[in-house]
Amino acid sequence: MSEQGESVATTQWPGAFWRALRRLAPPDGLLMKTTELACYECDGLPLYRKRPQAVVLPRTRDQVGAILALCARYGVPVVARGAGTGLSGGALPHPEGIVLSLARLNRILALDPGNRVARVEPGVRNIAISEAAAPYGLFYAPDPSSQIACTIGGNVAENAGGVHCLKYGLTTHNVLGLTFFTADGTLHEIGGPTAEGPLDLLALLIGSEGLLGVVVEVTVRLRRKPPAALALLAAFSSVEEAATSVSAVIEAGIVPAGLELMDTLALEGAQAYTGIPYPPGSVAVVLAEVDGDPEGVALDAEVLRAVFARCGAFALEEAEGEADRRRLWLGRKSAFPAMGRIAPDYYCMDGTIPRKALVPVLAGIAERAQAAGLRVANVFHAGDGNLHPLILYDAKAPGALERVERLGGEILDLCLAAGGTITGEHGVGVEKLDGMCAQFTAAELAAFHALKTAFDPDHLLNPGKAVPTPARCVGAGGLHVHGGRLPFAHLERF
Amino acid sequence: MVDCDQGEALAAFVRAAYEQDQALEIVGGGSRRHLGRTPQGATLALSGHRGIVAYEPSEFVVTVRAGTPLAELRAFLAASGQDTLAEIPQFAPASTVGGALAVGLTGPARPYTGSLRDSVLGLSILSGTGQALMFGGRVLKNVAGFDVSRLMIGAFGTLGVLLDVSLRTARVPEREEVIRWEMSWLEARARLRAWEGAYPLTGACYRQRTLYARFAGREARVAAACRALGGERDASGVLAALRDYALPDFSESASLWRVLVPPDAPLTDASATIGWAGAERFRVNAEEASVRAEAARDAGQVMAVWRRDRDAGPWARPGDASLTLMGRIKAALDPRGLLNRGRLYPDW
Numbered sequence: 001m002s003e004q005g006e007s008v009a010t011t012q013w014p015g016a017f018w019r020a021l022r023r024l025a026p027p028d029g030l031l032m033k034t035t036e037l038a039c040y041e042c043d044g045l046p047l048y049r050k051r052p053q054a055v056v057l058p059r060t061r062d063q064v065g066a067i068l069a070l071c072a073r074y075g076v077p078v079v080a081r082g083a084g085t086g087l088s089g090g091a092l093p094h095p096e097g098i099v100l101s102l103a104r105l106n107r108i109l110a111l112d113p114g115n116r117v118a119r120v121e122p123g124v125r126n127i128a129i130s131e132a133a134a135p136y137g138l139f140y141a142p143d144p145s146s147q148i149a150c151t152i153g154g155n156v157a158e159n160a161g162g163v164h165c166l167k168y169g170l171t172t173h174n175v176l177g178l179t180f181f182t183a184d185g186t187l188h189e190i191g192g193p194t195a196e197g198p199l200d201l202l203a204l205l206i207g208s209e210g211l212l213g214v215v216v217e218v219t220v221r222l223r224r225k226p227p228a229a230l231a232l233l234a235a236f237s238s239v240e241e242a243a244t245s246v247s248a249v250i251e252a253g254i255v256p257a258g259l260e261l262m263d264t265l266a267l268e269g270a271q272a273y274t275g276i277p278y279p280p281g282s283v284a285v286v287l288a289e290v291d292g293d294p295e296g297v298a299l300d301a302e303v304l305r306a307v308f309a310r311c312g313a314f315a316l317e318e319a320e321g322e323a324d325r326r327r328l329w330l331g332r333k334s335a336f337p338a339m340g341r342i343a344p345d346y347y348c349m350d351g352t353i354p355r356k357a358l359v360p361v362l363a364g365i366a367e368r369a370q371a372a373g374l375r376v377a378n379v380f381h382a383g384d385g386n387l388h389p390l391i392l393y394d395a396k397a398p399g400a401l402e403r404v405e406r407l408g409g410e411i412l413d414l415c416l417a418a419g420g421t422i423t424g425e426h427g428v429g430v431e432k433l434d435g436m437c438a439q440f441t442a443a444e445l446a447a448f449h450a451l452k453t454a455f456d457p458d459h460l461l462n463p464g465k466a467v468p469t470p471a472r473c474v475g476a477g478g479l480h481v482h483g484g485r486l487p488f489a490h491l492e493r494f
Numbered sequence: 495m496v497d498c499d500q501g502e503a504l505a506a507f508v509r510a511a512y513e514q515d516q517a518l519e520i521v522g523g524g525s526r527r528h529l530g531r532t533p534q535g536a537t538l539a540l541s542g543h544r545g546i547v548a549y550e551p552s553e554f555v556v557t558v559r560a561g562t563p564l565a566e567l568r569a570f571l572a573a574s575g576q577d578t579l580a581e582i583p584q585f586a587p588a589s590t591v592g593g594a595l596a597v598g599l600t601g602p603a604r605p606y607t608g609s610l611r612d613s614v615l616g617l618s619i620l621s622g623t624g625q626a627l628m629f630g631g632r633v634l635k636n637v638a639g640f641d642v643s644r645l646m647i648g649a650f651g652t653l654g655v656l657l658d659v660s661l662r663t664a665r666v667p668e669r670e671e672v673i674r675w676e677m678s679w680l681e682a683r684a685r686l687r688a689w690e691g692a693y694p695l696t697g698a699c700y701r702q703r704t705l706y707a708r709f710a711g712r713e714a715r716v717a718a719a720c721r722a723l724g725g726e727r728d729a730s731g732v733l734a735a736l737r738d739y740a741l742p743d744f745s746e747s748a749s750l751w752r753v754l755v756p757p758d759a760p761l762t763d764a765s766a767t768i769g770w771a772g773a774e775r776f777r778v779n780a781e782e783a784s785v786r787a788e789a790a791r792d793a794g795q796v797m798a799v800w801r802r803d804r805d806a807g808p809w810a811r812p813g814d815a816s817l818t819l820m821g822r823i824k825a826a827l828d829p830r831g832l833l834n835r836g837r838l839y840p841d842w
């Protein structure tokens with residue numbers, strides 16, 4: 001089909017495909033002009049960019065199914081997309097394929113406070129679910145920092161976490177059912193009132209990064225809002241003491257809602273950004289929040305105070321009310337954008353390690369950073385061992401990026417050597433394909449491919465992502481940020 | 495504790511079976527052999543593959559070989575003041591970790607401490623070709639690769655031979671009390687809901703017009719709950735018996751159905767034993783048509799834990815599209831359909 005001058009006309013797909021696609025898409029739901037496609041070229045990891053053939057924005061599940069069936073008939077690759085906040089290039093377009101945006105399937109279909117579930121379309125924003133549930137005293141627990149923008153469909157695809165996942169679990173622990181299309185346009189309904197069944201297909205779909213199916217409906221579990229909460233900030237004069245206190249909290253039998261650690265560089269940036277000072281002399285701080293019934297919270301707080309004191313905390317701040325707690329968390333929540341105050345660029349890693357390895361791995365990171373002549377700030381989900389080392393650098397310095405990538409690779413190796421994983425919550429996408437080669441054997445990767453093939457024999461859904469072909473290997477991954485320009489800089493970050 | 499790694503030998507056995515196209519029945523302690531459809535094939539005994547691979551109490555994670563008896567694992571953890579996080583049914587003293595994972599049942603604590611699959615952080619398996627594969631890990635957050643670990647739980651051993659598994663553990667509570675009250679189900683349901691979050695509730699069931707609730711955790715909080723809520727202390731062990739499917743009417747039954755429904759679903763049979771705050775309802779010797787109707791009314795599901803006509807299988811045959819997809823998943827991991835052939839569905 002011939003398009004106007006500015007459209008992408010280099011397609012290999014026959015005119016009949018385009019004509020059919022135009023019929024299936026809503027009148028305002030097919031984008032093909034260069035200018036329209038530009039904002040779909042990347043997700044939250046703008047280092048990688050590709051222009052798709054077209055972007056389709058269906059409004060109904062039937063349209064989604066029909067579009068998939070059409071693409072299957074012609075062998076056209078399809079990349080599903082939610083809000084595009086992913087940090088590993090999961091929604092990066094395929095240059096020969098289309099982007100299938102689920103953003104307009106954004107209705108909350110049912111909210112059942114009695115049974116504490118909500119049935120929603122995939123384009124519903126994460127926070128919109130909790131907002132809709134709030135009048136009933138309920139909330140949807142997984143709360144990625146991108147929650148005002150990211151969609152539940154994207155959360156399902158990435159198995160997203162949040163600061164509360166230490167206590168309330170990840171997406172996979174909070175989804176009861178899914179409706180999805182396989183690549184051939186067949187509709188499947190999985191899960192049930194208790195998410196049990198002969199084969200746990202939910203487990204495969206959640207975290208599958210858009211490779212196995214396109215999700216068109218999600219049934220999520222809602223929880224009762226805890227009546228009380230308390231946040232504590234403990235200041236330490238060494239990172240070792242702070243990291244040790246994290247393990248000590250968990251060993252004391254407490255399950256905090258959140259348990260986070262920030263080191264000197266992170267504190268320096270946060271302080272410059274928010275203007276809220278940390279206790280003078282803080283080399284590292286640990287932030288802990290406990291919630292539940294008032295009596296339980298009081299008991300937990302007592303234990304926390306004792307543990308932090310025993311581990312060498314020299315100052316302790318506490319906040320109970322909503323506003324005070326927000327203030328205590330503010331530095332932590334703005335720590336990523338705050339990095340812009342102390343370095344032109346940074347590169348964010350996302351490995352998870354056992355808690356007991358926190359001290360040696362943090363020391364190992366510092367040692368390697370020094371050897372590489374680079375600074376690393378640490379601000380992360382310490383309670384579940386999910387590290388986010390931020391390598392600071394200046395992209396304009398010759399050879400800097402190469403040194404950063406080398407250090408990044410060494411950090412991921414440290415995580416793996418400590419018995420950890422290359423990605424705790426940001427996903428593999430295109431970015432950590434090499435890391436997958438380090439974490440899995442060829443036979444395991446082959447099993448992932450076989451599962452992909454079981455769902456999508458022609459590899460049309462998000463091809464080339466999440467699972468590397470046996471052919472590629474070596475290297476590292478991470479989030480690149482250039483010139484302090486952070487994608488979604490207005491969002492809080494964890 | 496016996497420490498014996500038979501991984502290599504088991505792999506060689508499965509590889510040989512693959513070459514000869516020999517179906518295999520995977521047997522742990524044999525205590526769940528009466529579940530699922532009639533087993534077929536040569537016996538692959540896992541009971542010799544046992545012992546603790548790794549345990550770090552401060553991480554609250556234990557890695558254990560699948561042939562380890564559950565009782566041994568729990569005794570081992572108890573020495574460090576811990577237990578498995580999920581409440582795992584033990585059908586008999588010989589019950590193994592692997593058998594429990596393959597069948598995938600969780601005790602009455604599930605609404606409060608999570609399902610069995612929620613506490614699986616990673617595992618290693620032998621595929622149907624005898625290849626050793628590892629998925630997940632020993633850390634809490636891990637999104638690398640498809641979540642094959644969870645997929646294995648409840649699959650009746652049809653997708654892989656479970657070798658080792660990393661499970662979350664938790665502290666043994668300082669104190670535990672079961673309290674009972676006589677009341678209607680509607681009232682019981684309302685109470686359970688109100689107590690969630692307000693008291694350290696860790697399990698409950700409703701049966702014979704009586705609500706049994708277990709409170710466990712810190713001494714002070716359990717004491718406070720007992721003071722505030724009244725009722726009578728119960729020492730009958732009903733929750734433990736329910737966990738182990740050992741209630742007298744259960745163990746003598748010819749058919750035991752689990753009806754899984756939204757917790758608010760109306761009660762159709764006053765004789766049902768109710769768990770999971772209303773979401774799991776056990777029907778003893780009920781007619782299949784009646785349990786299916788009960789489930790269908792609220793878009794629920796039915797699992798036959800055991801049944802008279804055993805070969806009708808634990809779960810209903812899913813729709814064609816689902817069955818095709820499930821068959822392809824099975825073929826991806828067990829291309830010749832050798833592992834626990836026919837245990838879940840007749841054709842695979």
Ligand SMILES: Cc1cc2nc3c(=O)[nH]c(=O)nc-3n(C[C@H](O)[C@H](O)[C@H](O)COP(=O)(O)OP(=O)(O)OC[C@H]3O[C@@H](n4cnc5c(N)ncnc54)[C@H](O)[C@@H]3O)c2cc1C
Pocket residue numbers: 043044079080081082083084085086087089090091102122143144145146149150151152153154155156157158159160161162163209210211213214215216425426462487488491492493494
């Ligand atoms: C500032 C910021 C903070 C963040 N904080 C967190 C955090 O705390 N925790 C965390 O886990 N992540 C975090 N993220 C990452 C990101 O927000 C999550 O991965 C989120 O789940 C992505 O949702 P999305 O709607 O933007 O999906 P997209 O980025 O559009 O897509 C992500 C993947 O999902 C697939 N997909 C999308 N919709 C569907 C569907 N309906 N069916 C099938 N596949 C689909 C896509 O193909 C792609 O592979 C953060 C990102 C930013 C920018």
